Amino acid sequence: MEQIMNETMSKYFNPETTASIKVMEGTHAASQAVKLARVKVISAYPITPQTSIVEKLSELCASGEIDAEFIKVESEHSAMASVVGAESAGVRSFTATSSQGLALMHEILHWAAGARLPIVMVNVNRALAPAWNIWVEQTDSLAQRDTGWIQFYCESNQEVLDMVLQAYRLAEQVMLPVMINLDAFFLSHTSEPVALPKQELVDQFLPPYNPKYKMELEGGHAFGGLAMPDSYMELRYKMQKSMEEAERLIPIVAEEYDHIIGRHHGTFLENYRVADADYLLMTSGTISGTSRIVVDSYREKGIKLGMIKVRTFRPFPTKAIREAVKNAKKVGVIDRNISFGQSGIFFSEAKAALYNAEHRPLMNGYVAGLGGRDVTPETISEIVDHLIASEKGQDLIWIGVKK
Amino acid sequence: MSDIMDLKNDQTLMAISTGDMSWNKTGSWRYMRPLYENKIPPCTVGCPAHEKIPQYFALVKEKKYKEAWETILPDNPMPGVTGRVCYHPCENVCNRGEYDETIAIHNMERFVADQNLDNHIPEYLVSKEKREEKVAIIGSGPAGLSAAYQLVRQGFKVTVFESANEAGGMLRIGIPSYRLPREILDKEIDDIKRLGVEIRAGITIGKDLPLSNLQKNFDAVLIAVGAYKSWGMQIPGEELKGIRSGLDYLKQYNLQEQATTGKNVVVVGGGNTAIDTARSALRMGAEKVTIVYRRSRAEMPAVPEEIEDAKKEGVQFVFLANPIAFHGNGSVQEVELIKMELGEPDKSGRRRPNPVKGSEYRIEADQVLLAIGEVPDLEFTEGQFKLLHDRLNLDNGQMTSQKGIFACGDAANGPIGTVVDAIATGHRAATAIGQYLRNGKVALNGKMESGVPFDTINLDYFVNEPRPKEQQHHPETLKENFEEVNLGITIEDALNEANRCFSCGTCTYCDNCLIFCPDVAIHLDPVKHEYIIDYDYCKGCGVCVHECPRNAMAFEEELKWNK
Missing domain, CATH: 3.30.70.20 (Alpha-Beta Plaits)
Structure with missing residues (x-):
């Protein structure tokens, strides 16, 4: 056992690139990444379960371990506005939030993307009130789908740290903001071993940020002015082009990170036992880890089950999904979110992605685990059994609702 | 920024100017x-002397009491006097009154003056430029002293003629020492003298020296003789023994430290002289003092606090009654009153009192003191001046109908009857004389106006706080006790009051x-x-x-x- 762990760990925690390995919560992994990214301005408003990210950052700022301005604000709206200001001045900035806080930021999320500011934000996925609920659900970030933000979903604390660093690298190339999402409590408040890469390697991976246009005292520019109907549409076109550019760059950035730091979490998807699978689960976040175990148990029974873990939501990995499902008979999408009046959001996006594909498997949409309800191996097995038994696709199947 | 971002043209990614826009502020x-x-705050306008009230409050806040005093001095050389006796019209217009309670400005003025009893008016307030012109002032009351002070500050040579043996006029003769201790008055007069004002006491113009003499020997003359001649009632029995003017009674006591006082005294009138007379009579041993006033309490021109204090000390009030005759056998024994009722408002805005037919009744009295108003005694002018309502008629430049002869205070038409009006008109007269002597013509400033109505104060920044209560001294027995009644406010209260002030427009x-x-x-x-x-x-x-x-x-x- 010890040997297996060591073998796994040395593969995962490359000793040559690692400064130290620490047991930490997902929130602190985010904070440590901010430190490694040499962020210059932090502004955030505390909200459970994001609070410990901000707490740790304020401590690191106070102790001088991070050389950054920490701007205290009275709301998330102001927090986002503050980092918009900082990024407009050409300074790498960070904020974090969750749930209601993200909802309050909504207007400025559009501004951040439209102003082409490469802000990185960590969002801890939490259910929206009412009823008050502080546990995991993805509806908060998925509701920000059309703001122009790139979105990643993480499965482990290590992934959170690595993706914050990759987010800056990506954002500052495509000039779009990036949101890194992690599950409330299952990641945010669960301690795991996390490798902190050496600072000099991070510096090598992530060069200082120096945009072409920024707010300066000398030689000033006008920002965010009026665009008449004859020019506004071109600016929107460019945002879409930048999203497409992000789709091109995401694998490259992952490669660069792997090359310098020595770790790779996959690109748009992480495909697990997909190649010969008849049945596929499509998951995101921490449900993926549980699903992996279920996949293994079905494989032992001789049932060809596989799993697609979706890592990016915007840009949506249409090409990667078409490729991954091309041999599958049935796909079951597990959504820890819901768009009322439609279905789970990953499901409807994936289904739309496949409409124009050559191969269209049967698709079922499962909604499970809202508001932090446990999604256990038994829950997932119930989904798999249902999927295998299905003769035609169903858009919305509620799992575990007490009736 | 990645090159792919620049697409086909050189457009930027977002709405941003590529050129330098710093010219576009x-x-x-x-x-x-x-x-x-x-x-200008309302209080400064409300104060006839236009004292810079928020400005000196700001210095009180910093505990700079000397500087606060020196901020008052250019407008009023006697804040110790006015802080005690002024009817404080500044407080009537104080914006704070619409919020909770008006600022106790008169208490603050007295506080500042009392902190400076050992200081003298600083030399820097007097112009370095000395002028040859000489000015004669007749009368050393508040109007004359204020004018003398302001003229000396301008560099003129000033001589004040005073018929009494000591300077002060009505401040000394009319106002009892329980309201205005003599050491305060003496100190503030002394301060003015120190600046070079010459006061020639014991000289009555028109008796010891004719007015023409002054006209000959001085470049300008200012008449500031006040109003000492009491109006009689012109009713039967007024000649009876025991009936006299209240002001004469006060003057006798104030100058000779004794005055004949009855056991059962009736004072007629509703102004400050009536109140002063009544309260002094109590202190002189009267067993019962009754003020008879023809209107109601609301119309009394006396300062409300003084009326309250008189009541506290036991003065009785008979409102809506007026004497129509005095009865007695040689000496007065009874006052015959007729009841009055209030009719339509008169010119003064107060409701006119009308006698009620058949309502006559009598009250007992062994002394009657009349305090129904005074006019100036202008015999010395030998009828050479134009008058208006028995007072010297002035033009807009404080000048009488005789060139080079000015007037101020109660002797002239204009705002009358109070110390601060006298100080204010004295100041105006000094300014006028200065202009006259320098340029031969006079152009005084018009009416001052405030630009700070109450609704322009942002009340979010203020909390309700009460006005301080002044400590008072009302001894068990008033007899022969002329100690000061009002004891002022504490330092803590003064600092708090300075902070409570809205500092309107300042x-x-x-x-x-x-x-x-x-x-x-x-x-x-x-x-x-x-x-x-x-x-x-x-x-x-x-x-x-x-x-x-x-x-x-x-x-x-x-x-x-x-x-």
């Missing part, structure tokens, strides 16, 4: 312009404008000690104007400035 957005502009450097400016376009000039608005960047949002608690900011249309 955000100040060009402005269509309203804030102005850092101190305004910047206190609270930094609100600077803190709230979203464009960081306001800074404090450390040399000029004023806020500077950077109009290159001020967008005219008006937040500074709104957040100024005290309306020391104005807001005007930009168009007005760009014409």
Whole structure:
């Protein structure tokens, strides 16, 4: 056992690139990444379960371990506005939030993307009130789908740290903001071993940020002015082009990170036992880890089950999904979110992605685990059994609702 | 930024100017312009002497009592006197009164004066330029002293003629020492003398020296003789023994330290002289003192606090009654009164009292003191001057109908009857004389106006706090006790009161404008000690104007400035 762990760990925690390995919560992994990214301005408003990210950052700022301005604000709206200001001045900035806080930021999320500011934000996925609920659900970030933000979903604390660093690298190339999402409590408040890469390697991976246009005292520019109907549409076109550019760059950035730091979490998807699978689960976040175990148990029974873990939501990995499902008979999408009046959001996006594909498997949409309800191996097995038994696709199947 | 971003043309990714836009200052957005502009507060307008009240309050806050005193002095050399006896019209117009309670300005003035009893009026308030012209002033009451002080400050040579043996006029003769201790009066007169005012006491113009003599020997003459001649009642029995003027009675006591007082005294009148007479009579041993006034309490011209104090001390009041005859056998024994009722308002705005037919009744009295008003004794002018309502008629420049002869105080028409009006008109007369002697003509400033109505104060910055209560001394037995009744307020109360003041229209450097400016376009000039608005960047949002608690900011249309 010890040997297996060591073998796994040395593969995962490359000793040559690692400064130290620490047991930490997902929130602190985010904070440590901010430190490694040499962020210059932090502004955030505390909200459970994001609070410990901000707490740790304020401590690191106070102790001088991070050389950054920490701007205290009275709301998330102001927090986002503050980092918009900082990024407009050409300074790498960070904020974090969750749930209601993200909802309050909504207007400025559009501004951040439209102003082409490469802000990185960590969002801890939490259910929206009412009823008050502080546990995991993805509806908060998925509701920000059309703001122009790139979105990643993480499965482990290590992934959170690595993706914050990759987010800056990506954002500052495509000039779009990036949101890194992690599950409330299952990641945010669960301690795991996390490798902190050496600072000099991070510096090598992530060069200082120096945009072409920024707010300066000398030689000033006008920002965010009026665009008449004859020019506004071109600016929107460019945002879409930048999203497409992000789709091109995401694998490259992952490669660069792997090359310098020595770790790779996959690109748009992480495909697990997909190649010969008849049945596929499509998951995101921490449900993926549980699903992996279920996949293994079905494989032992001789049932060809596989799993697609979706890592990016915007840009949506249409090409990667078409490729991954091309041999599958049935796909079951597990959504820890819901768009009322439609279905789970990953499901409807994936289904739309496949409409124009050559191969269209049967698709079922499962909604499970809202508001932090446990999604256990038994829950997932119930989904798999249902999927295998299905003769035609169903858009919305509620799992575990007490009736 | 990645090259792919630049697409086909050189357009930028977002709405951004590629060129230098620093020439385009955000100040060009402005269509309203804030102005850092101190305004005259209502209290300064309400004060006839126009004392700079918020300014000296600001110094009290910093415990700079000497500087606070020196801020009052240019307008009034006798704050120790006015702080005690003034009817404080400043407080009637105080904006704080519409919020909770008016600021106790008169207490503050007295407090400041009392902190400076060992100081003298500083030399820097007197012009270094000395002039040859000589000015004669007749009368050393508050009007004459104020004028003498202001003329000396301008560098003129001033001689004051006083018929009594000591300077002070009505301050000494009319006002009892329990309201105005003589050491305070002496100190403030002495301060004026120290500046070089010559006071020649014991000389009565018209008796010891004719007015023409002054006209000959001085470049200008100021008549400030006050009003000492009491109006009689012109009713039967007025000649009976025991009936005299209240002012004469006060004068006798104040100059000779004794005056014949009855056991059962009736005082007729409703002004401050009536109250002073009644309270003095109690102190002189009267067993019962009754004030008879023809209108009601509401119309009494006396200071309300004084009326209250008189009541506390046991003075009885008979309102809506007027004497129609005095009865007695040689000496007065009874006063015959007729009841009055209030009719339509008269010229003074007060309701006119009308006798009620058949309501006559009598009350007993062994002494009657009449305090129904005084006019100036102008015999010495030998009828050479134009009069208006028995007083010297003045032009807009305080000058009488005789060239080079000016007048002020109760001797002249204009605001009359109070110490502060006398001080104010004395100041005006001094300014007029200065202009006359320098240029041969006089042009005085018009009426002062305040630009700070109550609704321009931002009440978010103030909390309700009560006005301080002044300590008082009312001894068990008043007999022969002429000790000061009002004891002033404590240092703590004064500091609190200075902070309670809205400081209407008068910047206190609270930094609100600077803190709230979203464009960081306001800074404090450390040399000029004023806020500077950077109009290159001020967008005219008006937040500074709104957040100024005290309306020391104005807001005007930009168009007005760009014409």
